[in-house]
Amino acid sequence: MFEKTGIPSKEMIMEKFPSIDRINKGPVAVVECYKEIPCNPCQTACKFDAIKVGEDINNIPALNSDNCTGCAICLSKCPGLAIMVVDGSKSETTVQIKIPYEFLPLPNAGDIVKGLDREGKYIADVKVINVLNPKSFDRTPIITLEADREFLYDIRNIKVVS
Amino acid sequence: MKDAELLIIGGGPAGLCAAISAAESGARVCIVERNKSLGGQLVKQTHMFFGSEKQYASTRGIDITNILLNKLNSYNNVEILTETSVVGMFEDGVVSVVHKEDNYYKIKPKAVIVATGAYEKSLAFPNNDLPGIYGAGAVQTLMNVHGVKPGERVLMVGAGNIGLIVSYQLMQAGVEVVAILDAAPKIGGYLVHASKIRRMGVPILTSHTVKEAVGKNYLEKAIISEIDNKFQPIEGTEKEFDVDVMCISVGLTPLNEMLAMRGCQMKYVSQLSGFVPVRNENYETTVENVFAAGDATGVEEASAAMVEGYLAGICAAAKIGYRPDNFDERKNDYVKQLDDLRSGPVGKHILAGIEQIVV
Ligand SMILES: Cc1cc2nc3c(=O)[nH]c(=O)nc-3n(C[C@H](O)[C@H](O)[C@H](O)COP(=O)(O)OP(=O)(O)OC[C@H]3O[C@@H](n4cnc5c(N)ncnc54)[C@H](O)[C@@H]3O)c2cc1C
Numbered sequence: 298m299f300e301k302t303g304i305p306s307k308e309m310i311m312e313k314f315p316s317i318d319r320i321n322k323g324p325v326a327v328v329e330c331y332k333e334i335p336c337n338p339c340q341t342a343c344k345f346d347a348i349k350v351g352e353d354i355n356n357i358p359a360l361n362s363d364n365c366t367g368c369a370i371c372l373s374k375c376p377g378l379a380i381m382v383v384d385g386s387k388s389e390t391t392v393q394i395k396i397p398y399e400f401l402p403l404p405n406a407g408d409i410v411k412g413l414d415r416e417g418k419y420i421a422d423v424k425v426i427n428v429l430n431p432k433s434f435d436r437t438p439i440i441t442l443e444a445d446r447e448f449l450y451d452i453r454n455i456k457v458v459s
Numbered sequence: 460m461k462d463a464e465l466l467i468i469g470g471g472p473a474g475l476c477a478a479i480s481a482a483e484s485g486a487r488v489c490i491v492e493r494n495k496s497l498g499g500q501l502v503k504q505t506h507m508f509f510g511s512e513k514q515y516a517s518t519r520g521i522d523i524t525n526i527l528l529n530k531l532n533s534y535n536n537v538e539i540l541t542e543t544s545v546v547g548m549f550e551d552g553v554v555s556v557v558h559k560e561d562n563y564y565k566i567k568p569k570a571v572i573v574a575t576g577a578y579e580k581s582l583a584f585p586n587n588d589l590p591g592i593y594g595a596g597a598v599q600t601l602m603n604v605h606g607v608k609p610g611e612r613v614l615m616v617g618a619g620n621i622g623l624i625v626s627y628q629l630m631q632a633g634v635e636v637v638a639i640l641d642a643a644p645k646i647g648g649y650l651v652h653a654s655k656i657r658r659m660g661v662p663i664l665t666s667h668t669v670k671e672a673v674g675k676n677y678l679e680k681a682i683i684s685e686i687d688n689k690f691q692p693i694e695g696t697e698k699e700f701d702v703d704v705m706c707i708s709v710g711l712t713p714l715n716e717m718l719a720m721r722g723c724q725m726k727y728v729s730q731l732s733g734f735v736p737v738r739n740e741n742y743e744t745t746v747e748n749v750f751a752a753g754d755a756t757g758v759e760e761a762s763a764a765m766v767e768g769y770l771a772g773i774c775a776a777a778k779i780g781y782r783p784d785n786f787d788e789r790k791n792d793y794v795k796q797l798d799d800l801r802s803g804p805v806g807k808h809i810l811a812g813i814e815q816i817v818v
């Protein structure tokens with residue numbers, strides 16, 4: 298189905314998520330790159346040796362979640378915008394999610410925006426914690442969101458309503 | 460008659476890289492480009508590219524142009540002729556060009572590299588000539604080069620990389636994309652691109668085609684229908700979309716009539732998307748000192764086009780007497796980069812095509 302619709306199945310998504318124990322320890326990347334393509338900037342960008350594509354640049358990137366610091370540098374370097382960072386260490390009821398977001402208007406810290414899933418469907422309102430858009434991100438801003446824990450595996454996009 | 464050592468036709472990524480590597484080898488290079496500025500397809504690619512560091516992966520296409528132009532500017536043996544189209548290549552090696560509208564003249568180079576890129580295929584359906592129906596390239600040029608919104612509501616036809624990327628860029632420009640459809644049963648483009656658009660809420664309808672366009676003076680409506688596995692419309696599955704733009708993105712085909720005119724042996728290779736020149740591993744065609752690189756030798760990607768350009772550039776320069784000491788080392792590096800880019804599932808398909816034309 299994924300190849301017909303562009304929507305990964307729940308199983309595919311779960312396979313890419315680090316364990317909940319790891320997520321509860323602190324920020325960590327989720328690399329949703331499911332198919333072999335000639336691409337490896339995620340590996341090049343990571344200073345912590347946490348993403349490996351390997352000798353053949355067509356390999357699917359593999360995350361070593363022990364090495365990953367959740368620094369989010371790879372998010373704005375991935376041409377597929379396929380990486381996000383999740384963090385379950387901040388609260389027992391919520392999680393923080395960092396996503397790349399290349400649309401205007403950008404939200405502001407403190408805003409409540411609509412949290413969307415991988416199909417673009419509305420899931421729940423989420424709070425914008427911060428918006429980073431330095432020159433080094435090269436026009437791919439990174440938005441940190443706070444969402445209810447139950448939506449950890451669902452929220453992947455936002456809609457900013459002005 | 461103007462004389463030149465190495466003439467490069469087309470200033471896209473392949474032509475620019477060919478010029479850089481030939482100039483580095485010491486050849487006197489002349490680039491002829493029909494547009495006002497250099498860069499080819501790159502000048503409208505506002506998204507980040509795939510590939511690896513050597514092909515500027517994760518840099519935006521628009522910025523790759525400047526990286527290449529800066530490199531080129533460091534050589535003083537490069538001449539650039541813009542707004543100049545090549546209109547003929549003849550048996551005696553003469554190339555005729557026209558500058559702007561009416562200034563025709565001839566160039567007699569020692570060697571030529573044809574890097575003219577590709578052109579968009581069209582799609583036949585009733586009323587496909589209504590205003591509002593564009594090729595994806597035109598939409599991208601309007602939007603990203605000239606800053607003009609092509610319309611308000613778009614139906615994208617084609618879910619290859621170009622259809623997916625242009626859809627994403629339309630949304631970035633504030634245009635609504637109602638759906639992306641494709642006749643194939645699977646999405647042709649990279650799935651990371653597809654997911655990026657899907658999570659914006661845009662449906663991707665595989666196994667669908669355009670039945671007809673409706674409108675009086677301009678496009679007002681598109682009617683689409685599902686198709687079966689023999690690509691025949693299934694009755695009763697029609698859907699209508701109120702749109703003012705339909706964007707056709709059903710693939711590219713190599714633009715290289717100039718090579719055929721010159722007498723190079725050409726061959727139809729479906730994996731390379733059309734007629735392409737038979738060539739050797741140095742990208743030299745069956746006519747001596749006539750080289751080709753980039754999409755003109757088979758539709759692929761800018762990453763491969765750049766490396767092919769570097770390779771053709773260094774080989775053409777060597778052929779006319781500028782063989783650098785590190786020739787083998789550089790050549791092997793380019794060959795390895797191409798092998799790496801083509802080692803995956805998409806590349807396998809390309810390699811199966813290349814096998815048919817390399818002698
Ligand atoms: C929407 C879109 C998105 C893309 N995204 C990517 C991507 O993410 N990654 C990637 O690697 N690739 C991408 N590509 C593909 C990439 O742009 C092409 O593969 C690449 O530009 C091919 O380079 P080229 O130099 O062979 O041809 P071109 O870039 O097409 O350049 C050919 C040049 O030749 C000139 N020319 C043609 N005929 C003549 C003539 N008779 N006289 C003088 N000049 C002439 C043209 O004006 C043009 O400037 C994308 C393409 C499109 C359309």
Ligand code: SF4
Pocket residue numbers: 325326342343344345346347348364365366367368369370371372382
């Ligand atoms: S988040 Fe930082 S540490 Fe983790 S994979 Fe990305 S770049 Fe590496």
Ligand code: SF4
Pocket residue numbers: 328329330336337338339340350358374375376377378379380651
């Ligand atoms: S940079 Fe992104 S698209 Fe490229 S291999 Fe890494 S995760 Fe996949």
